[in-house]
Amino acid sequence: MARGGRFLTGDATSLQSQGAGWSVQTSGGRVQAEQAVLALGPWADALIRTLGYRFPLFVKRGYHQHYRSPAQLRQPLLDAERGYVLAPMQRGLRLTTGAEFAPIDAPPTPVQLLKAEALAGELLDLGEPLSEPPWLGARPCTADMLPVMGPAPRHKGLWFNFGHAHQGFTLGPVAGRLLAEMVHGESSRVDARPYLPQRFM
Numbered sequence: 001m002a003r004g005g006r007f008l009t010g011d012a013t014s015l016q017s018q019g020a021g022w023s024v025q026t027s028g029g030r031v032q033a034e035q036a037v038l039a040l041g042p043w044a045d046a047l048i049r050t051l052g053y054r055f056p057l058f059v060k061r062g063y064h065q066h067y068r069s070p071a072q073l074r075q076p077l078l079d080a081e082r083g084y085v086l087a088p089m090q091r092g093l094r095l096t097t098g099a100e101f102a103p104i105d106a107p108p109t110p111v112q113l114l115k116a117e118a119l120a121g122e123l124l125d126l127g128e129p130l131s132e133p134p135w136l137g138a139r140p141c142t143a144d145m146l147p148v149m150g151p152a153p154r155h156k157g158l159w160f161n162f163g164h165a166h167q168g169f170t171l172g173p174v175a176g177r178l179l180a181e182m183v184h185g186e187s188s189r190v191d192a193r194p195y196l197p198q199r200f201m
């Protein structure tokens with residue numbers, strides 16, 4: 001922001017090629033730019049399909065549930081053998097699941113959480129779950145489990161940056177830097193070739 005950036009909220013499905021660049025409808029009106037980056041995580045597939053790209057993308061879903069547990073856990077606990085995590089959070093004890101293979105818009109299922117709840121319950125008294133529905137997220141995955149980063153092969157000035165799978169939080173800063181270097185044609189310490197969209201064409 002201090003260097004001139006602006007945050008605007010908009011709908012990426014309003015993306016249009018305009019003049020020598022791209023435009024998108026936002027709360028601050030229609031915004032135009034020479035370069036646009038499509039970074040929609042698990043929602044990228046729907047938009048790139050409208051542009052004629054068919055990449056092998058899928059999601060791995062995962063759930064969190066908070067419990068009013070009487071147990072006083074002081075640090076997160078990973079049960080690697082049985083595949084769940086318990087973490088003390090401000091809102092209670094958080095139980096997380098492993099990966100569920102399902103379409104992004106499929107209704108939530110109770111299967112994974114019930115299994116993790118039974119396993120974690122052998123170790124600690126979880127208490128009652130909070131009355132809110134479990135959180136459900138989707139990890140944006142590709143067939144080779146590497147992100148898609150680089151210029152959209154058939155659309156000048158459009159860049160792809162999605163598919164960071166299980167590591168998107170961790171990779172965010174370095175992915176942002178690599179993409180900025182690509183957009184500006186700068187050299188990079190990271191070899192971008194494994195991530196280029198062309199590998200799926």
Ligand SMILES: Cc1cc2nc3c(=O)[nH]c(=O)nc-3n(C[C@H](O)[C@H](O)[C@H](O)COP(=O)(O)OP(=O)(O)OC[C@H]3O[C@@H](n4cnc5c(N)ncnc54)[C@H](O)[C@@H]3O)c2cc1C
Pocket residue numbers: 010011012013039040041042043060061062063136137138139140161162163164165166167168169170171
């Ligand atoms: C259960 C679970 C556990 C995870 N654990 C970890 C972990 O421990 N460490 C780690 O590094 N990563 C983890 N991840 C992965 C990480 O969350 C993702 O890789 C990361 O969020 C991907 O970042 P992104 O910016 O590409 O997509 P997202 O973070 O999904 O952001 C995409 C954004 O696009 C927006 N959007 C969608 N459609 C439109 C539209 N039409 N117009 C405008 N905006 C739109 C969405 O609202 C969203 O804000 C986990 C994911 C899940 C589901």
